[in-house]
Amino acid sequence: MPQCVREKVDLALKSQRQHTITVLSCLLAVQDAFGHIPEECIDQIAKFTRSTVNDVWGVITFYTNFSVEPPGEHILEVCWGTTCHILGAMDIAKTVLEEIGLKNEGTSLDGQVTVRFNTCLGACANAPVVSVDHKLEGRMTPDQAKIILGKIKNVVAEELDVER
Amino acid sequence: MLNADFKELKKKADGLWDRLNSGKEHWIRIGSDLSGQSAGSDAVVSRFEHEIAQKGLKAIVTEVGTLGLCFAEPLVDIVSPNMSRAVYGNVKPEDVTSIVESHLINGVLLKELLIGVFGTNGDGDLSDIFQHPMLKDQLRIVLRNAGHVEPGNVNHYLANDGYAALYKVLNTMTPEEVCEDILKSGLRGRGGAAFPTGTKWKFLAGSKSSPKYVLVNCEEGDPGAFNDKTILDSDPHSLLEGLIICGYATGASKGYIFIRHGHNSPINRSWRAIDEAYEVGILGPDIFGSGFGFDVEVSLTGDSYIAGEETALMESIEGKRAMPRYRPPFPAQSGLFGKPTNINNVKTLSYVPQIMLNGWEWFSDIGYEKSKGTAILCLSGHLKYTGLVEVPFGITLRHLIDDIGGGSSTDNPIKLLQTGGPLGGVISNEKFDVLLDFEAMSEAGAILGSGGIVAADSEISVVDLTRSIIAFCQYESCGKCFPCRTGMSHLLEILERICAGNGSSQDIELMRLVGTTMQAGSLCGHGQLGFNPVSSALQYFGAEFEDMIAGANRDNGLNATWYSPLRTRR
Numbered sequence: 087m088p089q090c091v092r093e094k095v096d097l098a099l100k101s102q103r104q105h106t107i108t109v110l111s112c113l114l115a116v117q118d119a120f121g122h123i124p125e126e127c128i129d130q131i132a133k134f135t136r137s138t139v140n141d142v143w144g145v146i147t148f149y150t151n152f153s154v155e156p157p158g159e160h161i162l163e164v165c166w167g168t169t170c171h172i173l174g175a176m177d178i179a180k181t182v183l184e185e186i187g188l189k190n191e192g193t194s195l196d197g198q199v200t201v202r203f204n205t206c207l208g209a210c211a212n213a214p215v216v217s218v219d220h221k222l223e224g225r226m227t228p229d230q231a232k233i234i235l236g237k238i239k240n241v242v243a244e245e246l247d248v249e250r
Numbered sequence: 251m252l253n254a255d256f257k258e259l260k261k262k263a264d265g266l267w268d269r270l271n272s273g274k275e276h277w278i279r280i281g282s283d284l285s286g287q288s289a290g291s292d293a294v295v296s297r298f299e300h301e302i303a304q305k306g307l308k309a310i311v312t313e314v315g316t317l318g319l320c321f322a323e324p325l326v327d328i329v330s331p332n333m334s335r336a337v338y339g340n341v342k343p344e345d346v347t348s349i350v351e352s353h354l355i356n357g358v359l360l361k362e363l364l365i366g367v368f369g370t371n372g373d374g375d376l377s378d379i380f381q382h383p384m385l386k387d388q389l390r391i392v393l394r395n396a397g398h399v400e401p402g403n404v405n406h407y408l409a410n411d412g413y414a415a416l417y418k419v420l421n422t423m424t425p426e427e428v429c430e431d432i433l434k435s436g437l438r439g440r441g442g443a444a445f446p447t448g449t450k451w452k453f454l455a456g457s458k459s460s461p462k463y464v465l466v467n468c469e470e471g472d473p474g475a476f477n478d479k480t481i482l483d484s485d486p487h488s489l490l491e492g493l494i495i496c497g498y499a500t501g502a503s504k505g506y507i508f509i510r511h512g513h514n515s516p517i518n519r520s521w522r523a524i525d526e527a528y529e530v531g532i533l534g535p536d537i538f539g540s541g542f543g544f545d546v547e548v549s550l551t552g553d554s555y556i557a558g559e560e561t562a563l564m565e566s567i568e569g570k571r572a573m574p575r576y577r578p579p580f581p582a583q584s585g586l587f588g589k590p591t592n593i594n595n596v597k598t599l600s601y602v603p604q605i606m607l608n609g610w611e612w613f614s615d616i617g618y619e620k621s622k623g624t625a626i627l628c629l630s631g632h633l634k635y636t637g638l639v640e641v642p643f644g645i646t647l648r649h650l651i652d653d654i655g656g657g658s659s660t661d662n663p664i665k666l667l668q669t670g671g672p673l674g675g676v677i678s679n680e681k682f683d684v685l686l687d688f689e690a691m692s693e694a695g696a697i698l699g700s701g702g703i704v705a706a707d708s709e710i711s712v713v714d715l716t717r718s719i720i721a722f723c724q725y726e727s728c729g730k731c732f733p734c735r736t737g738m739s740h741l742l743e744i745l746e747r748i749c750a751g752n753g754s755s756q757d758i759e760l761m762r763l764v765g766t767t768m769q770a771g772s773l774c775g776h777g778q779l780g781f782n783p784v785s786s787a788l789q790y791f792g793a794e795f796e797d798m799i800a801g802a803n804r805d806n807g808l809n810a811t812w813y814s815p816l817r818t819r820r
Contacts, residue, residue, distance in 0.1 A: 108569020167473025
C-alpha cells in the first residue's frame with residue numbers, strides 16, 4: 087500500500103471524536119475519508135482495533151453502506167422507502183437508471199455516477215426524496231431527476247476542464 | 251471543568267434570549283432539519299446571509315429545527331421590531347429578496363408567502379399560526395422548542411426551562427423517587443414496544459454491577475418515521491437532559507446516543523449539544539455540584555435496520571455485526587460490554603424533563619386510558635399537510651388524517667394508512683374511527699410502533715405496497731435465525747410471483763403458513779412481527795390479492811415498475 091494511503095488511513099483512524107473506538111467506528115471513519123474501504127487497509131484496521139482481518143470483513147459485509155469498490159465521481163441515492171414508493175420512487179429510479187444506462191444499482195460505465203437505493207433518507211414528509219452526494223432533494227419527479235443528472239454531468243465536465 | 255451554578259447559567263441564558271427576542275435586531279430562523287434541507291433550506295439560508303450583508307441590515311440568521319409543517323418547508327420565521335413574529339412558508343431562494351425588501355426594510359408582511367403569525371396582535375386579518383389546522387389540536391411537550399431554539403445551543407435551551415428539571419432532581423430527589431415518579435406518570439416506551447419506562451429504569455437501578463450504561467436509540471431505519479431524527483435536529487438538549495436524569499435515576503455513568511451514520515445534521519447537532527453541555531459543566535464529573543457525574547457520546551452505526559433492535563444495537567456499539575442476542579440474560583443484567591444497560595427511544599427520554607418539572611400527575615392526566623401523554627407522529631404520503639405532529643392519545647385516526655393532516659392531497663380519497671413502520675401494518679379507511687392508542691391500534695391490526703403514519707390514496711395497489719414492505723424486511727433481515735432469513739425471502743418470492751401475474755390459488759395459504767412459522771420461531775421482533783404487513787393487508791384487502799391471483803386485476807401488478815437493491819448482507 088502506498089505510504090500516502092497508509093497515512094491517510096492512520097489519520098482517519100486517529101481523529102475519531104468519540105471515546106469508544108471499534109471496528110465499525112474505524113470502518114465508518116475510513117469510508118468517510120475515501121468514499122469506500124480500500125482493501126489494502128483492512129489489515130491496518132484489524133491491527134488498530136486489535137481484532138482480526140476476519141472480524142473486519144465480517145463487519146464490512148454486514149452493513150450495506152460499506153463497499154470495497156470505489157464509487158463514481160458522484161453518488162445519487164434514490165429513496166426506496168414506503169412513503170417514497172407510494173409517491174412514485176420507482177418511476178424516479180427507472181428514469182435515473184435509463185438515463186445512465188444501468189439496469190439496477192451500480193456505477194455508470196464512464197465512472198461519473200453511482201446509483202444506489204437507500205431504504206430511508208429521513209425526509210419522508212417531502213417524499214419522494216433522492217440525495218446527491220449526501221445532499222437531500224425532496225419532492226422529486228422524474229423530470230426533476232433528469233435535471234439533477236444533467237447538472238451532475240456538467241459539474242463533472244467542469245471539473246475535468248479545470249484538471250486540464 | 252466548571253462546577254456549574256445553575257442560577258448563574260440561567261441568568262446569562264435569559265439575558266441572551268431576551269435580547270434576541272427584543273426585536274432590536276431582526277431575528278430570522280430558518281427550518282433546516284432533514285425535511286427543510288430536502289426542500290432546499292441551505293440555499294435559502296445563504297441567500298438571506300448574502301442579502302443582509304449586501305444591504306447592510308442588522309439581522310441574525312439562525313438555522314433551527316422544524317415547527318412540524320414540513321409540507322411548507324423551507325419555513326422562515328422572523329422576529330422584527332414592532333411587528334408580529336411571522337412565519338413564511340415554501341420560501342424559495344428567489345423569494346428572499348422580496349421578503350427582505352418588504353418585511354425587513356419596509357416593515358410590511360409579505361402576505362403571499364405568509365403561513366401565519368404568533369398571536370394576532372389585534373390585527374384581525376392576520377392568521378394566528380396556532381390556528382393552522384395542522385397545529386390547532388396539537389399538544390407540544392417534546393416538540394415545544396422545535397423550530398424555536400437553535401438546536402444544540404445550551405443558552406437557548408436554558409432560557410426555555412432547560413435543565414431546570416435536572417437541577418430540581420439532583421437537588422431534591424433520590425434516584426428511587428425519580429424512578430417512582432416516572433412509573434406513576436404512566437410513561438411508556440415510544441420505540442414501539444410501549445413498555446412502562448419506570449419499570450425498565452427500576453430493572454437497571456436494581457442491578458448491583460457497575461459501570462452501568464444508558465443507550466438512546468435513534469437508529470430509526472423505519473421508512474416513514476423521522477421523529478427521532480427530527481427531535482435531535484430540533485432540540486437535542488431535551489433528549490440530553492432526559493438522558494442525564496435517567497442516568498441519575500438508574501445509577502448509570504455513561505450514555506450513548508446511537509444514530510445511523512449519514513444523517514449528518516442530527517449527528518452534528520447532538521455533538522454540539524454534548525460539547526456545550528460539557529463546556530458549562532452540565533455533563534462531566536460533578537453536575538451542579540451534586541457529586542453525580544455523567545458522560546455522553548454519539549455512537550454511529552452503518553446501514554442496518556436491525557441495529558435498532560435493543561440487543562443488536564449493543565452489538566453495533568461494540569463494533570460488531572448488528573445481530574440480536576439471545577435473551578436471557580436481559581440487558582439490565584448483562585448488556586453493553588457485558589455490563590447492566592438500559593435502552594430507551596429518543597422520544598421516551600425527551601418527555602422526562604417535562605414530567606419531572608411539571609409532576610407525574612400532570613403527565614398522567616394527558617392521554618387516554620393506558621396510553622398516557624402524547625404521540626409524536628410523522629405524517630407522510632398522500633396528505634395535504636405532511637410533517638411532524640404531537641397530539642394527545644385518544645383522538646381518532648379520522649381526526650388525525652382529515653383535520654390535522656388536511657385530508658388527501660390528491661383527487662382520490664385516502665384508502666389506507668400504513669403505520670408503525672415496515673413491521674407494523676395497514677389499516678383500511680373503514681377503521682379510521684379507531685382511537686390513537688397503543689391497545690386500540692394493535693387490536694385493529696396496525697401497531698402504533700415508532701409513530702410513522704403513511705397515508706395512501708385509492709389508486710395504490712395494496713399488493714404492490716405489501717411487496718415493497720416485505721422487500722424491505724427481507725433486505726434488512728440479519729440472517730442469524732432461519733425462520734426470519736428464509737421466511738422473509740419466501741414471502742417476497744410469493745409476492746413477486748403474484749405481482750408478476752403468476753400467483754397460484756394456494757399462495758395466500760402458503761404465505762400464512764410461512765408467516766405463522768416466522769412468528770413462532772424467530773429470535774427477535776423482526777421475524778416475529780415480519781408477517782404483520784401481509785396479515786393486515788390480507789385482513790382488509792384480501793380481495794385485491796385474490797383478484798390479482800385470479801387475473802382480474804393482473805395489469806395492476808404487471809405494469810408497476812419494480813426494483814430492489816442488489817446489495818445484500820449475505
